[in-house]
Amino acid sequence: MDTVKNYDKVNGDPVSLEIRIDELITAYEKSQGQPDEPHRHDFYTVLLVEKSQGKHLIDFNEYPFGEKQVFFVAPGQVHQVVDEIPPKGFAVLFSQSFLLRNNISEHFIHDLNLFHDFGYAPPVELSDESMQKICSYGSDMFTIQNNPKTFSSEALGALLKLILIECHQACTLPNDLFLQSENGKSSLIRNFKELIESNYQDWHGVQDYAENLNISTDHLNRVVKAQTGKTAKEHIQSKIVVEAKRLLYFSDMSSKEIGYLLGFSEPANFSAFFKKQTGSSPSNFQPKN
Template sequence: MELAFEQDIKDSFRVSHFTQNERFTSIPERLTYHRILFAAAGSGVIEIDDVRFELTGKTLFLLSKGQLLRFPETTVLTGYELSFGDCFWEKAPGSASNCKAVLFNNAAENQRLDVNEASFTELSFLFQTLHHEFEKKDYVNKIDALAAYLKIMMIKIANINAEAGAGFDNHEKQLYRSFIELVSRKYREMHEVAEYAQALNIPARRLSDICRRCAGKGAKELINGQIVAEAKRSLQFSSQPVKEIAYYLHFSTPEQFSHFFKKNAFMSPQDYRTRFVNFGR
């Protein structure tokens, strides 16, 4: 499969503004940096990994490094695009680390966020201010200032993401965030809800209930989603045999992995890989 790779960005941070910008990319781009796409207005289709989203106005798209981005048909965008690397994020104050973890450690669960009128006005101002600061000539501590703006942006977006879960308390929010962060680090070797529940010192049933209230999905579904996303990336971007991918993801046998993948992706690993090889021809 033919791929384009994101170019290096100075200081691992960039914010761009565009008006009626036309995009069409037949070749998917593999992201090197995390990306926030704030669409104030637009039309067309955006494809992230192998999931297609209709593009409308007042929408946020959150993409993690390693994900695959493509505009399969002519798409028109007005808004902002922000890219940042993990090394740049480390400059942001640590108090926002949970927000970044919830939004980007499992970005597939927060890929698209619709923005209401009040939040749209607030985000438009923040992006405009951040872009203005980014375009200034370099000055002492400019990177620190940009990192501070990014922290504010991340907190605001995390609040938008949390609005759908207004019915659960702050302790449940913290447990959910801890679970998502743990999944992002341990999904290869830990596949069962009980393992995460034990690590968080809560019953497995309660963990699943919290996930359903916070994300609309059970804990097992979230874990499997992370495993499937990594398996798809390996099948698309590497020539590793299915057997090696199975062992890399800590499945006991290739057959067990194939059964798991087919159940969750509705096709075998080999069929999935063949689909993308043929796509690139």
């Protein structure tokens, strides 16, 4: 049984705008400075951090808070915020339906390469100029949210796109990312990741994905490595490791049950895989009662 807390509504109201902008200090004061519990959302989260100290844990990876940072948390990722001082900045939460209503496509979100469903998800580090611009957008969104008028949703959608584009342009991604997307490579990456999400429990080899995509394993590896910096095999293994960690830490399933669920025919094979990837055995990773 999965015991990690899950939030499925941005505002807790199914007829809301499905977007919310909060000042980071609000959550800090509400919790009296105590860390929140590890949890996941069914929506997107963007943290615009002007200044803070502490750490942000995303799928068991720890990132220190500092200044001029933007964190991106995809739906389904487990994260926890630990602030050591009152933070300054904004949290922007938005749902898939908000994106659709504002004609912001899933392809656009994917091609930005800011949200990572699994694996390494460090913050985007910004210059003074970029951070000032993004926080200005965040402040405008906060004002619009609290003083709604005609076309407020459209205004929030436009400002959200500006934040995402500014972050994309500021982060250290390959300069030819969008040029590559024009010749179909970005579409291939998107399809590959969607297949991983659907089949990681059954397909552990690159060949399974290549066959489904009607390409060779060499071609899949070349494109994935060129666009993401990681091999196809590393993407597949990252997804399996993240799901294993979530189940080991947040469920009451045994290591043996988790191994079978993730497609390993023998518990020893799962244990060997997990230890090779993480340096820890499954039993040692599980929290002690």
